[in-house]
Amino acid sequence: MFTYLKCGEDSYLCRTLIEFMPNELFEQLDFVENPLFESIIEDLINQQYSVVDHFFSDKEVSLLRHSLLAKYDSDRFKKSAIGSRTQEEIDKTIRGDFIFWIDENRQGEAEQAFFTKINEFVQYLNTTCFTGILEKEFHYAVYPVGTFYKRHLDTFQNDDRRKLSLVCYLNEENWPKENGGELTIYTNVGEIDILPLPGRVVIFESQFLEHEVKRVQASKRLSITGWLKTR
Numbered sequence: 643m644f645t646y647l648k649c650g651e652d653s654y655l656c657r658t659l660i661e662f663m664p665n666e667l668f669e670q671l672d673f674v675e676n677p678l679f680e681s682i683i684e685d686l687i688n689q690q691y692s693v694v695d696h697f698f699s700d701k702e703v704s705l706l707r708h709s710l711l712a713k714y715d716s717d718r719f720k721k722s723a724i725g726s727r728t729q730e731e732i733d734k735t736i737r738g739d740f741i742f743w744i745d746e747n748r749q750g751e752a753e754q755a756f757f758t759k760i761n762e763f764v765q766y767l768n769t770t771c772f773t774g775i776l777e778k779e780f781h782y783a784v785y786p787v788g789t790f791y792k793r794h795l796d797t798f799q800n801d802d803r804r805k806l807s808l809v810c811y812l813n814e815e816n817w818p819k820e821n822g823g824e825l826t827i828y829t830n831v832g833e834i835d836i837l838p839l840p841g842r843v844v845i846f847e848s849q850f851l852e853h854e855v856k857r858v859q860a861s862k863r864l865s866i867t868g869w870l871k872t873r
């Protein structure tokens with residue numbers, strides 16, 4: 643059972659209700675405790691972010707990387723924009739990545755496996771944390787050498803439906819520090835640099851956690867990035 647019961651101060655997640663829930667009701671919750679998901683939830687409530695190195699299997703990560711590269715090599719990526727998608731604006735001085743939006747209903751084997759896991763996680767969150775996540779959006783991203791994404795929040799001024807941001811890095815080999823491209827997050831206890839290691843997943847509170855992608859110094863930085871949203 644849950645080992646802690648609390649709401650994060652600056653966290654979208656909340657488990658307080660469970661404390662007051664009668665046992666009969668609690669037992670009706672349709673879920674099997676998942677230690678990986680529990681550790682992510684605990685991190686999110688306590689520190690607004692979680693870094694997990696084995697959310698997806700090596701095979702799943704490698705399939706996603708190949709699918710990304712096939713699409714990138716056939717020129718299906720577009721220069722990223724800033725602001726909500728109805729209010730696009732291209733500005734290389736803020737962000738320089740190239741992206742490909744993934745349609746959950748029209749995709750291949752790699753993306754299918756990806757969404758199966760994501761949906762499992764969403765269902766777990768909705769069941770145990772009352773998150774009400776009903777929508778999601780994901781894109782592949784490529785940051786060529788010299789590109790970056792300046793410090794920002796993932797929510798837009800006129801749209802706060804994004805609740806959790808999720809990035810999975812798809813880089814080929816171990817990513818040395820000299821390659822740059824760190825994800826820097828700005829927490830209450832200071833800046834934390836996270837290297838985009840292959841298969842590494844970072845999940846954070848879209849509304850509360852400012853972050854940036856440092857300049858890529860060498861190689862191409864590959865990822866799949868997205869948001870879990872309320873309606």
Ligand code: OGA
Nearest residue numbers: 791796809825855865867
């Ligand atoms: C973004 C973003 C972080 C990363 O796409 O909004 O902040 O590490 N990405 O790629």
Ligand code: MN
Nearest residue numbers: 794795796853
């Ligand atoms: Mn971001």
